[in-house]
Amino acid sequence: MLVDDEDSIRKVVEQIIKKDGYNFCYADNGEEVLEMFRQEKPHLIVLDVMLPGIDGFELCRRIRQESSVPIIMLSAKGDIVDKSVGFNMGADDYIPKPFSPIELSLRIKALIRRTETQDKVKKFPEIIKIRELEINCLRHEVKVRGEKIELTPKEFELLSFLANNPGQVFTRQQLFNTLWGEDCFQDTGTITVFIRKIREKIELNSAKPEYILTVWGVGYKFCNE
Missing domain, CATH: 3.40.50.2300 (Response regulator)
Structure with missing residues (x-):
């Protein structure tokens, strides 16, 4: 269309x-x-x-x-x-x-x-709950300390993917391919922007994140500890 x-x-x-x-x-x-x-x-x-x-x-x-x-x-x-x-x-x-x-x-x-x-892609569980963060994958809802947080569709997709793979380190290219596919011709710097916006919405202090951590020189990982 x-x-x-x-x-x-x-x-x-x-x-x-x-x-x-x-x-x-x-x-x-x-x-x-x-x-x-x-x-x-x-x-x-x-x-x-x-x-x-x-x-x-x-x-x-x-x-x-x-x-x-x-x-x-x-x-x-x-x-x-x-x-x-x-x-x-x-x-x-x-x-x-x-x-x-x-x-x-x-x-x-x-x-x-x-x-x-x-x-063929691995399905997410219905609800992912880590400390004060709750992600409802079926309803596309995110709550922090019981309060609903508004995420864009791509922000939700990225957060859900990371939360479903806690502790695993992903490069920006890997995350970009997950969201848009290997054949998409865009700048992987988009991932950095998305990570920053998600942190601003779910972290108490986005400058000192507790959920989405930066692995310097490599990429990002989700911390569930």
């Missing part, structure tokens, strides 16, 4: 998707996207940031409340702030305009492959 109000982009993406053997549907404004999404149930969404009505960031956030469908965001902006907002809203990948049709095709295939193999 493509969400973009530019005819030139629509024609390029439609050609790519049909050539790769996928069905294609599209919307050109934010108002009709959610209804079409619920009707068509697409396996992947290519979503432009700048749209009439509801913008792409807000649409991404709303879709994430209902589904984990892969989302690739398109934007004429390529700065780190714009990318960070997209990832925080739950996007799986981010491509600046103008883009290469071949690159878009590769990213679409990579995300679909990743989705198709998710059933």
